[in-house]
Amino acid sequence: MVEDLTERKQAILGIVVREYIATARPVGSDTICQRYGLGVSAATIRNEFAELTEMGYLMQPHTSAGRVPTAKGYRYFVEKLMEESDLPLSEQLMIRHQFHQISLDLDQWMRLAAAVLARTAQSASLIAVPQARQARFRHVELISISELTGLMILVLQDSSVHQQMMVFSKPVAQEELSRVSNKLNQQFANFDAHQAQAVVQATTYTEQDALEAEVSKRIVELMQSHEAQGTREIYRDGLVHILRQPEFIEIERARQVLQVLEQDNTLQAILSEAQVSNGIQVIIGNESKWAELRDCSLVLSGYGLPGEANGVLGVLGPMRMPYGRAVSAVRYVASLLNDLLHRLYGE
């Protein structure tokens, strides 16, 4: 997919991309000549421009403007030209320090990670919590709230905690709740959603077992919905950065993007489509199948415990995104979360 370009074309394309990312205005042949001595004249650059435009790497907004990279141009840049550096060590340390200052709470980690990512990449950040592909029962707890209501807390193997209120048809005491939860804890131990469902279907509940039946049903439902796409919680931050980008001065575009960012389900679909199994994935403009993101780029990475609980995180910004920095930021935060998760859940 990525052809070969002559050395000089590469150099020129690289300059255009970098310059455009930095200044947000079309890059002219003179600019390149003066600011970057390439040893050739502006006319030569223009000839190259013409060819690069022909080949689809560059485009010009109007007949008499400089050149701007196309999605294909950015793609070539990301693939071949971009120098990938790590985040500066000082920054790494600062971030790591922040993580060690907060308590061992997944929710807090996610918030912090989203904030850090947004700040570091100066764009909107997205994080989908790591989640096992298969739900596996670990523990259930029933807590009496009032005579007629109770709280069910379900913990799955991936340490996700699910809670749900229950309304009873007749008064139920805490002892009864404890009895049922104890029983179910043994019955469902380590079961996946299928197994649990099988048990429920195989059991004939008498009228006395109404509570047990209800709780079992709820557990199976929760496990199934946990396995379904579209239920992962998503953390976001840095939406304001979007509005700072000159490509979004026309409010209408900004609104489109913000709309996507605000809607949980679209975002879930986008993130779960990402093929982030191995390392970082960059999605540039129209490469995405979502029309609303035609002007945007995504830098995504998977993280979590391979095979056990996979999460996705990344940043979203205009196509004119500082890819180098974004990639380093995303990679660092992903590896940091990997560390933290491993320390907690890994053996």
Next chain:
Amino acid sequence: MVEDLTERKQAILGIVVREYIATARPVGSDTICQRYGLGVSAATIRNEFAELTEMGYLMQPHTSAGRVPTAKGYRYFVEKLMEESDLPLSEQLMIRHQFHQISLDLDQWMRLAAAVLARTAQSASLIAVPQARQARFRHVELISISELTGLMILVLQDSSVHQQMMVFSKPVAQEELSRVSNKLNQQFANFDAHQAQAVVQATTYTEQDALEAEVSKRIVELMQSHEAQGTREIYRDGLVHILRQPEFIEIERARQVLQVLEQDNTLQAILSEAQVSNGIQVIIGNESKWAELRDCSLVLSGYGLPGEANGVLGVLGPMRMPYGRAVSAVRYVASLLNDLLHRLYGE
């Protein structure tokens, strides 16, 4: 604070406010004459304009433009002129129906409520979860994740569920965890943060009790932080509506507001300042002490179980907000949540 105005001044002010809210453009004397027959000429209206301007209810953007309500004008409108209607019954039913379709889960309720509020009031919505002023212990559960890690789940009297990971310095079995949690459940039963802390301070833990000591400490910490302001989770929705408002075509303003809306802690401060104990509170423009919201209005309402768990919800939009509709929407959603919460937690 709210003076009396002559009938005619009231009528004129009302027209200006309504017309400006509807059209977003300054209202001229002719417009009023033609569109609303008041039986007087434009010149008379102009005289009244002049006085209303003098009194601070109206202002003009430029010397030769129509009039626009000031914050004081809106205030008068909200206080005296606005006809408060309930939400149309069909809408009420639709909303209620949506709530009954989802499961009994506070998180889901909050999400839905935020979505409904945003859609109904066509503006950004905010919801702070109901939370007891005093944390009161209800239940703790310790679940082994691996040999060296565990999950602590703490349930408080207001049914809030808090989780935290724990890392042990030496392997701990589930039996030991259960033993400790059982003990603490008895020891802390119904205690508030102070009492729990007192117990912890009064106890001398031997080396064998390291786990118990650690867990107790964590519980006290969690309870204290639960009582502190600034830890309430906030649900938001409809941020895009902000960008639809003509007052925010200049991106810079939109960014300021979005910044506030995105930052949890500022928002928490704003919401917790609101005096929403009894009914609806409308904060108009500069009445708010937050400079960033000088151009915005808030319509807030308290909800929850009085004295037990108080939440705040409301909408945020430009000063030029359809107050009538916003108030009805906020009031309806608040009462709906009250119903739901009562049914669950009330006796």
Next chain:
DNA sequence: CTTTAGCACTCATCTCTATCGAGTGCTAAA
């Protein structure tokens, strides 16, 4: 004292025009 017609005045907005200049594409020579 209040209302109103009349009128001059203000000022944002729109349109038209001219100018500017960055940047191009092409041609012909090196």
Next chain:
DNA sequence: TTTAGCACTCGATAGAGATGAGTGCTAAAG
């Protein structure tokens, strides 16, 4: 293949009217 030269394009910027909505004031009428 490279480069100097040059005409050309076209967006951006600025100024000049023209427009018109809306005002404030005055003086007369009710």
